Each structure stands twice: as structure tokens, then as C-alpha cells.
Amino acid sequence: MTDRTNRSWGGRFAEPTDAFVQRFTASVSFDRRLYRHDIQGSLAHARMLARIGVLSAEELAQIEAGFAQIQAEIEAGRFAWSEALEDVHMNLEAALTERIGEAGKKLHTARSRNDQVATDIRLWLRDEIDAIGAELTRLQEGIVELAARHTDTLMPGFTHLQTAQPVTFGHHLLAWFEMLDRDWERLQDCRRRLNRCPLGSAALAGTGFPIDRHYTAAALGFDAPTANSLDAVSDRDFAIEFCAAASLLLVHLSRMAEELVLWTSAQFDFVRLPDRFCTGSSIMPQKKNPDVPELVRGKAGRVAGHLVALLMLMKGQPLAYNKDNQEDKEPLFDTVDTVRDCLRAFADMVPALEVNAQAMREAARRGYATATDLADYLVRKGVPFREAHEIVGRAVRTALEKGVDLAELPLEALRALCPRIEGDVYQVLTLEGSVAARDHVGGTAPSRVAAAVAEARRRLAERSGATWAPSTQGRSRR
Ligand code: ARG
Numbered sequence: 001m002t003d004r005t006n007r008s009w010g011g012r013f014a015e016p017t018d019a020f021v022q023r024f025t026a027s028v029s030f031d032r033r034l035y036r037h038d039i040q041g042s043l044a045h046a047r048m049l050a051r052i053g054v055l056s057a058e059e060l061a062q063i064e065a066g067f068a069q070i071q072a073e074i075e076a077g078r079f080a081w082s083e084a085l086e087d088v089h090m091n092l093e094a095a096l097t098e099r100i101g102e103a104g105k106k107l108h109t110a111r112s113r114n115d116q117v118a119t120d121i122r123l124w125l126r127d128e129i130d131a132i133g134a135e136l137t138r139l140q141e142g143i144v145e146l147a148a149r150h151t152d153t154l155m156p157g158f159t160h161l162q163t164a165q166p167v168t169f170g171h172h173l174l175a176w177f178e179m180l181d182r183d184w185e186r187l188q189d190c191r192r193r194l195n196r197c198p199l200g201s202a203a204l205a206g207t208g209f210p211i212d213r214h215y216t217a218a219a220l221g222f223d224a225p226t227a228n229s230l231d232a233v234s235d236r237d238f239a240i241e242f243c244a245a246a247s248l249l250l251v252h253l254s255r256m257a258e259e260l261v262l263w264t265s266a267q268f269d270f271v272r273l274p275d276r277f278c279t280g281s282s283i284m285p286q287k288k289n290p291d292v293p294e295l296v297r298g299k300a301g302r303v304a305g306h307l308v309a310l311l312m313l314m315k316g317q318p319l320a321y322n323k324d325n326q327e328d329k330e331p332l333f334d335t336v337d338t339v340r341d342c343l344r345a346f347a348d349m350v351p352a353l354e355v356n357a358q359a360m361r362e363a364a365r366r367g368y369a370t371a372t373d374l375a376d377y378l379v380r381k382g383v384p385f386r387e388a389h390e391i392v393g394r395a396v397r398t399a400l401e402k403g404v405d406l407a408e409l410p411l412e413a414l415r416a417l418c419p420r421i422e423g424d425v426y427q428v429l430t431l432e433g434s435v436a437a438r439d440h441v442g443g444t445a446p447s448r449v450a451a452a453v454a455e456a457r458r459r460l461a462e463r464s465g466a467t468w469a470p471s472t473q474g475r476s477r478r
Pocket residue numbers: 027031087113114117321323325326327
């Protein structure tokens with residue numbers, strides 16, 4: 001089976017493939033990963049061929065039994081993959097023929113590796129998107145449950161990484177939730193668009209056999225057959241879309257990761273990561289490093305690189321299939337593996353975070369986080385906002401000089417800056433008063449955060465199963 005002359009196109013060739021060229025052009029070392037979906041596609045194709053009379057019932061039964069045996073061998077690690085047979089498709093077809101004889105040779109009727117591989121990748125990626133969706137949901141559930149416990153936990157909100165205004169920790173966590181929710185939508189959108197069946201497009205122009213494309217599409221859970229054979233075998237835009245959605249997801253995870261790195265530092269000490277998610281230093285005994293979030297942050301670059309690789313792979317390719325497309329697999333596979341690992345890391349880590357509410361509150365208090373509230377207070381007393389801003393700036397300077405918080409300035413000191421200030425000012429200078437005032441849709445008031453938690457739970461509950469159910473709309477029509 002490893003003889004270089006014994007290849008499926010042997011008839012046309014006067015000499016065997018050069019040994020280097022064989023290695024250079026082979027993809028079996030990585031595309032064997034598609035074996036299950038390749039078999040799935042072949043079985044649907046074979047059943048369709050039997051329906052239209054190209055295969056007998058007996059031949060179909062042999063093909064089904066042959067593939068069952070081959071799949072079992074692969075899964076038991078007993079299958080001998082051959083580089084001479086180039087890719088997963090020819091390996092499996094040759095193995096089938098070896099086991100069942102003549103019927104195996106008929107399987108490739110009305111099909112080409114071009115529509116075969118375009119189908120395999122779609123089937124494979126669809127499964128992976130579903131697995132990624134489940135893991136993403138697990139992470140979002142963890143975030144929502146943590147937010148539910150911290151609807152009124154106070155922390156500084158930042159702009160320019162400087163304390164800006166107080167927010168609740170639950171509100172911050174739900175910002176993460178929203179980022180990931182859009183990622184989930186993007187993945188579902190990508191799934192919807194890729195869910196068309198290329199089988200029957202054959203090499204590029206379709207086939208002269210009376211195939212039933214609706215049957216194979218429905219059998220494989222696709223929404224419909226693809227509409228144009230040239231397009232179906234050549235474009236990998238669905239893989240690019242997936243990598244784009246994955247890149248954004250990783251960018252979001254990298255932002256969350258960066259916050260965890262900051263928050264777990266001794267300088268912030270807002271949250272602690274259990275030891276099982278950290279590593280130590282070989283030289284500095286005091287260190288407990290947030291390696292997991294740091295690695296996730298780093299892996300965002302790798303996934304964005306794969307997106308660019310696929311964009312450049314596709315750019316300028318004339319219709320229809322070109323061998324360039326064999327290069328789609330490794331970036332795509334690595335993107336999927338990376339996304340799954342990073343999601344798993346976060347989904348495990350987030351519910352295990354230990355929150356230091358005291359340190360968060362203290363940081364918000366120290367940063368003059370209620371300065372805007374004081375300005376708003378003055379506006380309500382009739383001071384134009386720009387003037388109020390100026391007055392509060394001076395109040396902050398006074399507080400800084402005295403080394404105290406705004407709420408600790410005596411009333412006389414405040415009234416010296418603006419006589420309209422009265423005793424009720426201290427209500428707005430508290431952190432609790434500040435967040436409670438932001439009581440509108442999308443605001444950080446604890447009551448709004450509690451409502452947002454309920455809404456997030458509702459969205460997650462709605463998600464289960466709905467968009468993933470395989471379509472049953474395929475009709476038997478050529
Ligand atoms: N291994 C090939 C790929 O991944 C399969 C399609 C080969 N088609 C061809 N005409 N050489 O793209």
C-alpha cells in the first residue's frame with residue numbers, strides 16, 4: 001500500500017511520484033482527523049447511489065459493513081495510514097476496496113475529492129461549533145452565577161486604567177457576559193451559513209448521474225444542497241468566518257485574562273485564583289503566577305494569525321478547486337483546538353475565583369470615584385456642569401492635600417468651594433449612593449444588575465438545543 005506507483009490516478013502516469021513530492025503533497029498526517037466525517041459523508045453518498053440504482057442493495061450493505069470495520073480499526077489505533085495514498089479520502093477508499101473488493105471501487109461514482117473534502121470540513125466544523133457553543137455556554141453560566149452573588153459588591157470602574165466611577169462587580173462581570181454572548185451569536189451565524197451540502201458538485205461541474213442532492217443534504221443534517229457547484233468546491237469562506245468569530249472570541253478572552261492578571265496581582269488583590277490554576281517561580285519563592293490567563297492572552301495572537309493565513313490562502317484563487325485549499329486544515333484545526341482549550345480554562349477558572357470585596361471597595365474609595373456624583377449634585381442645585389466640574393476639581397485637590405476621601409471633607413471646607421453645598425451632599429458622596437443612582441437600563445445600580453442577571457439566565461435557558469437541532473427539511477428532488 002505504500003508503493004508510489006499504486007495510486008488512484010496511476011493510469012495516466014509513466015513514472016512514480018518523486019519521494020519528496022509525495023511527502024510534500026500529502027495531507028494524511030493531519031486530515032486523517034476528518035475520518036469520521038469522511039465516512040459519514042461516504043455512507044450518505046453510497047445510500048443515495050443505491051436509491052438511484054447505481055449500487056445494488058448488496059453492494060451498499062458491503063460498503064456499510066466495510067466502513068464500520070474500518071472505523072473500528074481507526075478508533076482502536078489499528079489502521080495503517082499510508083502517505084502514498086496522500087489524504088484521508090484515498091486512504092479510506094483504498095481500505096474499503098481492500099476489504100470488500102468491487103463494491104468499494106464503485107463508491108467514487110458521481111463524486112470527487114473536491115466535493116468530498118468540502119463536505120467533510122463542513123460536517124466536522126459544524127460538530128466543533130456545537131462543542132464550542134456548549135463550552136462557551138458553560139463559561140457564561142459561570143459568569144452569570146458569580147455576578148448573581150455580587151450584584152452590590154462595589155469596585156472601582158476604570159478608564160485609562162485609572163479609577164473613574166464606582167461600579168458593582170456584578171455589572172463588570174455582565175460586561176464579560178455580553179461580549180461572549182455576541183461571540184456565541186457570531187458562531188451560530190457562521191454555522192447557519194456553512195450548513196449547505198456540497199456533495200454532488202463533484203470535481204467542479206456536477207455529474208451526469210441522476211443524483212439526489214436533497215437526499216444527501218438531508219441525510220447529513222444540512223439545510224439544503226449548495227446552489228453552485230463551482231462555488232461549493234472552491235470557497236472556504238465558512239472556515240474564514242469561523243476563524244474571524246474565533247479571533248474575536250479570543251480577543252475577548254484576552255481582555256478578561258488581562259483583568260485577571262491585574263486583579264490577582266498584590267497591587268490590586270481584587271480576586272484570588274486557586275493554586276491549582278497557578279504555577280510558581282523556580283527562583284522567587286513568593287511568586288504565584290497567573291499562567292493560565294496569561295497563556296489565554298497569548299493564544300489570541302495565534303488564532304488571529306490563523307485567520308490571516310486563511311484570508312491569504314483564499315485571496316486571488318481562481319475558480320474552482322485549487323490545491324492551495326489543502327492548506328486550510330492545519331490553521332482551522334489549531335484554531336478549534338485553541339478555542340476549546342481556552343474556553344475550558346476559563347469555564348473551570350471563573351466559578352473558582354475568590355473575590356476580595358474589601359479590597360475592591362477600598363480601591364474605589366481611595367480613587368475619588370464619586371467626584372462625578374458631586375458634580376451632578378451641584379448641577380441639580382443649579383450650577384452649570386462646566387462650573388461644577390471646576391469646583392469638584394478643586395475639592396479633589398483639597399482632599400488630596402489633606403490625604404482624605406471626598407466624603408471625609410468637612411461641610412465647611414466644601415461650602416468654602418461652593419455655598420450651594422448642603423448637608424445632603426454626603427448621600428451622593430458614598431459609593432453606595434453613586435451606584436444606586438445609575439438606575440436605568442444598562443446601568444450599574446444593584447437592582448439593574450439583578451435584573452440583568454435574570455435576563456442573562458433567561459437567554460441561556462432559551463439557548464439549549466434550539467439552534468442546533470438538525471434540519472429535516474430536505475426533500476427527495478434532484
Ligand atoms: N487533500 C485534498 C484537500 O484537502 C483533497 C482534495 C484534493 N483534490 C484534488 N483535486 N487534488 O484539499
